[in-house]
Amino acid sequence: MAKIDGTAAPRPTPNRVVPVLAAVALVLVWLLDLGTIQPNRIVPGTGHGLVSAVGWPGAGLVSLVLIASLAVSILPLAWRYWALLVLAGLSLALLPLLLEVFAARHLPPDSPYARSSVGAGFWCLLFLLSLMLIEILGRLKAGRGVQLLVMVVIGGSWLVLLRGAGLESLSLVREFNAQPDKFAQALRAHLALAFGAVAVSAGLAVMLALKMMRSPAWQRPILGAVSFMQTIPSLAVFGLLIAPLSALSSAFPVLQELGVRGIGWAPALLALIAYSLLPMVRNTFVALTEVPESLADAGRGMGMSERQLFFQLKVPLALPVIIEGVRITTIQAIGLTAVAALIGAGGFGGFIFQGLGQSAMDLVLLGALPTIALALVADALFTLLAASLRPVPATA
Numbered sequence: 001m002a003k004i005d006g007t008a009a010p011r012p013t014p015n016r017v018v019p020v021l022a023a024v025a026l027v028l029v030w031l032l033d034l035g036t037i038q039p040n041r042i043v044p045g046t047g048h049g050l051v052s053a054v055g056w057p058g059a060g061l062v063s064l065v066l067i068a069s070l071a072v073s074i075l076p077l078a079w080r081y082w083a084l085l086v087l088a089g090l091s092l093a094l095l096p097l098l099l100e101v102f103a104a105r106h107l108p109p110d111s112p113y114a115r116s117s118v119g120a121g122f123w124c125l126l127f128l129l130s131l132m133l134i135e136i137l138g139r140l141k142a143g144r145g146v147q148l149l150v151m152v153v154i155g156g157s158w159l160v161l162l163r164g165a166g167l168e169s170l171s172l173v174r175e176f177n178a179q180p181d182k183f184a185q186a187l188r189a190h191l192a193l194a195f196g197a198v199a200v201s202a203g204l205a206v207m208l209a210l211k212m213m214r215s216p217a218w219q220r221p222i223l224g225a226v227s228f229m230q231t232i233p234s235l236a237v238f239g240l241l242i243a244p245l246s247a248l249s250s251a252f253p254v255l256q257e258l259g260v261r262g263i264g265w266a267p268a269l270l271a272l273i274a275y276s277l278l279p280m281v282r283n284t285f286v287a288l289t290e291v292p293e294s295l296a297d298a299g300r301g302m303g304m305s306e307r308q309l310f311f312q313l314k315v316p317l318a319l320p321v322i323i324e325g326v327r328i329t330t331i332q333a334i335g336l337t338a339v340a341a342l343i344g345a346g347g348f349g350g351f352i353f354q355g356l357g358q359s360a361m362d363l364v365l366l367g368a369l370p371t372i373a374l375a376l377v378a379d380a381l382f383t384l385l386a387a388s389l390r391p392v393p394a395t396a
Helices: 017-031 050-074 080-093 096-106 120-140 144-162 171-178 180-214 216-231 234-251 253-257 265-289 293-301 306-343 349-358 361-389
Strands: 035-038 046-048 115-118
Touching: 017 050, 017 120, 035 096, 050 080, 050 096, 050 120, 080 120, 080 144, 096 115, 096 144, 115 171, 120 144, 144 361, 171 180, 171 361, 180 216, 180 265, 180 306, 180 349, 180 361, 216 265, 234 253, 234 265, 234 306, 265 306, 293 306, 306 349, 306 361, 349 361
Parallel strands: none
Antiparallel strands: 035 046, 035 115
């Protein structure tokens, strides 16, 4: 294809990341077990490779998709990323069908306690396809609408397939079906603790940032205090809070009626707030103080008061950076809430530690996977929110 002036248009450069990921996925899915068949919940199962798990047609289809992704990514085609988006997106959306075929082929019909379990090959395939999808969306510079559509299609497909009859024998699904009410309770507790801590720390961060702006002498003590709290190990913070909260609840019975005790949600919430303060305070303070003074002078020249400058100029310009602090804090709080189950705070950490005690790895996954999913969803939503609030540069 030539330009109007007669010079040749530059050809698209081949991608180097996608072919490496596709090649690694192709090797690992053939070398590792795609799934295992367990006679019961505790006994280790028998692993099955790709051909044994889904047969030659299924193995050929998986290999064909990965080889096609590799080939398309290295060809200098203008439309290759859209083709890769379709390949990676549909592969991720329909990936649970491999487990359904595997269970149908190998699960013994006369053994009610037998179950199928996910193997290392499946996890590697899922992880590498996800990395491919992230790389493709980045190369396409896809807008927020396209990203949300891809997430909804993949997430919806997984929900439909996992709730179908074909995957009832999957160990992870059985663990969920055995205690759905407890799972819902853990979800509510996890969300309440994590987002409650983020909300409280956001309010405190704004007040502390404003205090540092008005009184610069407070900047070093406040930042030093929140930095010090960040350096204390999480388990140590939970342990340190048990004794004083127990003493307070004994001295004031009204606190016991509110559920404030040495263990439970109260020490977990306080510890999460302490850990959330540093990124929130630092990002809020930096965002509000780094607004160019020339813009403030221009606003004053237009007759704006200091209050108007703060709410109509500084806050809108600072919001993307503040949201970035909220994003970091939320992801951190979601992860630390799982550890808080050790002191009886509830949440998905209860499944993790219960599964470790019973040597039931699928019960561990029942707590770990939703925690990871919550963190990924929070990261995506806050990233999109920050991008939507970022000022659009003026064009000439």
